Amino acid sequence: MSALRILHLSDTHFSGDGGRHYGVVDTAEHLRRALSHVAHLTFDLVVVSGDVSQDGSEASYRQVKDAVTPWAFARGARAVFAMGNHDQRDAFRAVLGEGQPDAVELSLPGIDLDRPVASLVERDGWRVVVLDSSVPGAGYGSLEPEQLSFLREAISEPAAHGTVVVVHHPPLRAQTALLQALALDEHDAHELLDIVRGTDVRVILGGHYHLPITEIVGGVPVTVAPGVTNLSRAFADPAEESAIDGFGGSVVTIDGDRVRVVPFVERLTPDDVVFHYDADVVAQIIQDSGPPAE
Numbered sequence: 001m002s003a004l005r006i007l008h009l010s011d012t013h014f015s016g017d018g019g020r021h022y023g024v025v026d027t028a029e030h031l032r033r034a035l036s037h038v039a040h041l042t043f044d045l046v047v048v049s050g051d052v053s054q055d056g057s058e059a060s061y062r063q064v065k066d067a068v069t070p071w072a073f074a075r076g077a078r079a080v081f082a083m084g085n086h087d088q089r090d091a092f093r094a095v096l097g098e099g100q101p102d103a104v105e106l107s108l109p110g111i112d113l114d115r116p117v118a119s120l121v122e123r124d125g126w127r128v129v130v131l132d133s134s135v136p137g138a139g140y141g142s143l144e145p146e147q148l149s150f151l152r153e154a155i156s157e158p159a160a161h162g163t164v165v166v167v168h169h170p171p172l173r174a175q176t177a178l179l180q181a182l183a184l185d186e187h188d189a190h191e192l193l194d195i196v197r198g199t200d201v202r203v204i205l206g207g208h209y210h211l212p213i214t215e216i217v218g219g220v221p222v223t224v225a226p227g228v229t230n231l232s233r234a235f236a237d238p239a240e241e242s243a244i245d246g247f248g249g250s251v252v253t254i255d256g257d258r259v260r261v262v263p264f265v266e267r268l269t270p271d272d273v274v275f276h277y278d279a280d281v282v283a284q285i286i287q288d289s290g291p292p293a294e
Contacts, residue, residue, distance in 0.1 A: 002125060002126075002161055002247075003253060003254065003256075004044050004045070004126055004148050004161070004162075004164070004202075004253070004254045004255075005041070005042065005043050005044050005045075005048070005251065005252070005253050005256040006010060006043065006044065006045045006046070006047055006164070006205070006251070006252040006253070006254075007038060007041075007043045007045070007046045007047070007072075007077070007250075007251060008049065008205050008223065008250040008251070008252050008271070009031075009046070009047065009048045009049070009068075009224045009225055010048060010049040010050060010051065010084075010206070010207025010208070010210075010224075010225040010226075010227060010228065011050065011051040011084070011207050011208070011210055011225075011228055011229055012027060012030075012031055012051065012052055012064050012225035012228045012229060013025075013027055013051055013053070013054040013086065013227075013228075013229040014027050014028070014052065014053055014054060014060040014064050015027070015053070015054045015055045015057070015060055016030075016055055016057030016058070016059030016060040016063070016169040016248060017034070017059070017124065018063075018123055021230070021274070022053060022230075022274050022275050024274050025055060025068075025229050025230055025245060025246060025274055026107040026152040026175075027054075027228070027229050028063065030228050030229055030247040031034050031064070031067055031068075031228050031247075031270075032067070032134060033070075033247055033266065033268075034228050034247045034248070034249050035067070035071050037249070037264055037266065038249070038251060039068055039071075039075075041075065041251070042075045042076050042272045043072065043075050043076065043077035044076065044077055044078070044124075044126070044276050045072075045077055045079075045080055045128065045166075046068055046071070046072035046075075046077045046078075046079050046165070047079075047080045047081075047082075047166055048064065048068060048079070048081045048082070048085025048132065048203055049080060049082045049084075049087075049124075049166050049167070049168055049206055049207040050082045050083055050087065050098035050133075050134075050167075050168025050169075050206075050207045050208065051084030051085065051086045051087060051089050051168065051207060051208070052064050052081055052082075052083075052084065052087055052092070052096070052234070053091070053092070053217070053222055054086050055086075055102075056086065056087060056091050056092075057088075057091055058091045058094050058095055059096045059270075060091075060096070060127050061091060061092060061096055061216075062095050063097035064081075064241070065079070065081075065095055065096060065101070067100065067176075069101070069108050069273050071172070071223050072208040073102075073184075077135075078100070078101050078102050078103060078123075079100075079101065079102060080099060080128055080129050080166060081096045081099045081101070081130075082099055082117075082131070082132065082166045082167060082168050083099070083116070083117045083133070083134045083135050083139065083168060083265075084133075084134060084207065084208065085133075085135070085138065085139045085140070085168065085169070085182070085208070085289075086161070087134060089114060089115075089116075089117055089132075089134075089136070089287050090114075091212070091227075092117055093117060093202035095253060097119075098117055098118065098119035098130065098132060099118075099130035099144070099166070099221075100128065101118055101247050102198075103121040103122070103123060105121055105228035106118040106119060106120050106121070106154075107119045108146065108150050109146075109150075109232070112212040112215050113256030114136070114284055115212040116131070116132035116134075116147055116160075117130070117132040118130060118132050118147050119148055120150075120154045122159055123265065124161075125155070125159060125161040126159060126160075126161050126162060126164065127159035127162070127163040127164070127192040127200075128163070128164045128166065128183075129151055129154050129155070129163060129164070129166070130164045130166045130167075131143060131147055131150075131151065131165065131166065131167040131171040131192075132167075132168075132186075132245060133184055134168065136244060136291055138171070138289055138290070138291070139182040139285070139289030139290065140181065140182045140183065140184070140185065140289070140290055140291050141167075141168065141169025141174070141182075141183065141184040141185060141188070141190055141208070142184070142193060142255075143167075143184070143185070143188040144198045147189070148191050148192065148195060150198075151165070151192070151195055152195050155195070155196070155199045155200060155201060159161050159200055159255075162201070162202040162254065163200050163201045163202060163209070163234075164202060164203055164204075164205065164254075165196065165201055165202065165203070165205070166204075166205045167181060167184075167192070167202045167206055167207075167259045168206060168207050168208050169182075169184035169206065169208050169211070170183075170184065170204065170207070170208065170213075170222055171188075171190075171192050171204065171206075171222060171223050172189075172204030172206070172213060172215050172217070172219065172224065172250060172251030174209055175211060175213075175235070175238065176232070176234070176236075176238045176239075176240075177210070177233070177238055177239050177240055177282060177286075178241040178282045178285060178286060179208070179209055179232075179241070179290075182201075182208075182286070182289060182290060183208075184285075185291065186292070192204075193217050193218055194218075194259060196218070196220050197218040197219065197220065198219075199220075199284055202220075202221075202254050202259060203220070203221045203222075203223060203253070203259050203278065204220060204221070204222040204223070204251060205223060205225070206222065206224050206235075207224060207225055207227070208224070208226075209234075210225075210226060210227030210229075210230060210231055210232040210243060211224060211226055211227075211231070211232040211233060211234045212225065212226045212248065212250060212263035212265065214294050215263045221259045221261065223250060223252060223261045225248065225250045225263070225278060226247075226248025226249065226250070226264075226265050227243070227247070227248065228247050228248070228249065228270070229247070230244065230245060230246065230247075230274045231243060231244050231246040231247070231248060231265055231267075233273075237279075238279060239279040239282065240273075240276065240279055241275075241277040241281075241282050241285075242273055242276040242277065242281060243271065243275055244273055244274060245267065245268045245269050245272040245273075245274050245276045246262055246265060246266055247265070247266055247268070248263060248265035248266065249263070249264060250262065256258055259267060268289070
């Protein structure tokens with residue numbers, strides 16, 4: 001079996017006007033540093049698993065594409081992007097297509113441009129399926145029945161070497177109250193994991209939590225990349241939410257029956273906090289951006 005090496009990045013949060021994230025973070029510099037950290041390696045895929053943009057502008061997607069795609073090509077890789085809760089489908093599509101812009105994609109059927117951005121590509125014996133867990137206007141994640149059917153059909157027959165699934169909201173529990181409230185819908189997470197169990201899916205790549213997490217679920221590794229734009233303070237008070245000024249990513253290698261995930265994180269300053277929300281602010285964000293009350 002041919003080995004596959006992936007640079008897994010997530011949550012670049014670019015703004016079209018080049019503005020600093022939370023008025024603090026130079027997102028372009030964070031991405032440059034993340035890429036430079038592993039610039040001596042070759043890759044097969046460079047994956048940005050959602051929240052590519054902060055403002056949903058075409059300019060922001062062009063900036064990320066112009067930074068990532070040539071860098072990936074120079075190292076033998078192709079670039080893959082997924083929608084996150086901050087992304088906008090129309091602008092994302094205009095620049096990044098269905099998420100695998102430098103390959104011929106088979107996308108989710110339909111002509112409505114508001115439909116989820118989902119695609120599959122098979123190349124060199126590997127299959128990459130991109131799903132769209134974003135819910136327009138909200139922060140939590142969901143996967144429509146059409147996407148789950150798309151995934152089920154896509155992996156109904158094994159690829160020569162296996163399948164990689166990319167989805168922004170991972171089917172894992174979060175570390176904090178806010179991110180758990182803005183996690184992937186629990187029913188959809190169970191459905192996703194049920195679909196991939198016993199198939200040729202070798203790994204699920206996600207983001208959203210700004211924190212490196214890897215968990216084996218039903219025999220399938222689910223790995224979350226640390227954020228490029230900031231790093232979550234995962235073991236602070238879980239009722240609050242805060243992040244520090246730093247960047248990270250993961251190198252994922254699939255070789256035979258082994259899946260190896262090596263995350264890297266770097267602080268840019270020892271003590272700088274990008275943001276801190278107390279419990280009252282967290283509760284308000286959950287009310288505004290979380291799933292509707294039952």
